[in-house]
Amino acid sequence: MSLAIFDLDNTLIADDSDFLWGQFLVDRGIVEKDLYEQANNKFYxxxxxxxxxxxxxxxxxxxPLAAHDASQLYQWREEFVETMIKPITLxxxxxxxxxxxxxxxxxxxITATNRFVTEPIVKLYxxxxxxxxxxxxxxxxxxxKFIDTPCFQDGKVKQLQDWLADSMHTLAGSYFYSDSHNDLPLLKLVDNPIAVDPDxxxxxTAQKSDWPIISLR
Structure with a gap:
């Protein structure tokens, strides 16, 4: 039994859920349109x-999570998953x-996108x-605010190593599927790195390293 790890955005789904959540907030008038949309595009x-x-x-x-009651946030999140995420599952x-x-x-x-956004998406799979x-x-x-290490670049490795230390699992025979060069630290760590519709x-890097390249689109 091996560990099969998947990136989420542009890997298991056909877009970036973090970016789309920001766009959802803009489209629903929950945040100020021009400034928020401009910043969301810049960060992406x-x-x-x-x-x-x-x-x-x-x-x-x-x-925006701090600006609204949690019950309202969960209602918006449910609408977000139904309207913007389910159509881009693969x-x-x-x-x-x-x-x-x-x-x-x-x-x-394992994803950089925060748990509030991603938890219901992962449940779809x-x-x-x-x-x-x-x-x-x-x-x-x-x-x-956020707690612990942001799950991004080397932070993905840190979070995974912490999880492994508290589990009975190892990286022997492990797989990691990702689309992004931001995930190279973790791709280089597993036994079976696989590039999925890669940037x-x-x-x-995958071609130079002779890693498999696949498409889920």
Missing amino acids: EEYKQGKLDIVEFLNFSLA NAAHELVEKHRAAGDTLMV GIEHLLATTPELKDGQYTG DTLRA
């Missing part, structure tokens, strides 16, 4: 370029997950284990 471009300041981004992206991704499940592998998603950036919750209200930088 920086992410794609590998230049994202993750703390600066989290201060931006988690602020049949081939479901099939890949089920292939690993049938092999008896332990399934995990029936995946039990989720490592993600965790928003702080106090007395049932989000604070706009140009990851594609070049």
Whole structure:
């Protein structure tokens, strides 16, 4: 039994849930349109370029959680998943997950997108284990802050190593599927790194390293 790890955005789903959540807030008038949309686009471009300041981004992206009651946030999140996420889930991704499940592998998603956004998305795939950036919750209200290590770049490795230390699992025979060069630290750690519809930088690295390149689109 091996550990089968999946990135979420642009891997199991055909877009970026963090970016789309920001766009959802803009479209519903929950945040100020022009300034928020401009910042959301800027941060997404920086992410794609590998230049994202993750703390600066989290201060931006988690602020709306602190501005609203949690019950209202959960209602918006349910609408978000129904209208913007379910249409971009991928049949081939479901099939890949089920292939690993049938092999008896332990399934995990590890994503930089925060747990508030990603938890219901991961449930669509029936995946039990989720490592993600965790928003702080106090007395049932989000604070706009995050706890522990942001699950981004080397932070994904840190979170996974912490999880492994508390589990009976190892990385022997492990898989990691990702689209992004931001995940190179973790891709280089597992036994079976697999590039999924990769960005140009990851594609070049995968070709040079003789890693499999697949498409789930």
